[in-house]
Amino acid sequence: MDNLLGLLRIRVKRGNNLAVRDLGTSDPYVVITMGKQKLKTRVVKKNCNPEWNEELTLSITDLNAPINLTVFDKDRFTVDDKMGEADIDIQAYIASLKMGLQNLPNGCVVSRVKPNRNNSLADESCIVWDNGKILQDMILRLRNVESGELVIQIEWINVPGCRGLEIGDREAPWSSRAKRLD
DSSP states (O other), rough: OSSSSSEEEEHHHHHEEEEEEEEOOOOHHHHEEETTTTEEEEHHHHHHSSSEEEEEEEEEEEETTTEEEEEEOOSSSSSSSSEEEEEEOOOHHHHHHHHHSOOOOOOEEEEEEEOOSSSSSSSSSSEEEETTTTEEEEEOOOOOSSSSSEEEEEEEEEEEEOOOEEEEEEETTTOOOOOOOO
C-alpha cells in the first residue's frame, strides 16, 4: 500500500455502433488493462449497441501508466474477436483533482479536454464537479476497427492510509502524510 496513490473507478456505460463480428451482430465485452491489472465487463449477447453500466476499479500506483480498453466479441468455439481498442488519458483529470477545489455548484465544469492525437476522445470531454466529486465523462473512439465508440466515466477514489495525490505544494487532505491542522 506504500505505492498506492488511490483508485480509479471506471464506469463502462455503453458501446455505440460496435463492429459486427458474428452473423449480423456481436457479443461484446470490454477488457481494461493497466500494467498487470486486467478487468472485464460481462458479455452482452447479440448487440452492437450494448449497455453495460458496470463499474470497474483500478489501483493506481503510477499516474503515467497507460490504461487500455479493448472490446472483444465472445465466441463459443474460437478465439474471441477483437473489436477495437482505446486508451484513457487521465492527465487532465488528475490536474483538475490536484487543484484542490471544494464546494462548487453541481454541474460546474472544471476543465474541458479536446480530442487530439494523444487521446482516443471522439468528442470534447468535460471534467465536472458533481455532488462533491470530480467526474469526467468520455466518448472514446475505437481504433483498429471499422466503427465503434465506448461511453465511460472516470472517478478518483481516495484510500485512507495511502500516498494520495499532492495538491499544489501540500499533501492531499486524505493522504496518510498530510499534516493535521488542529
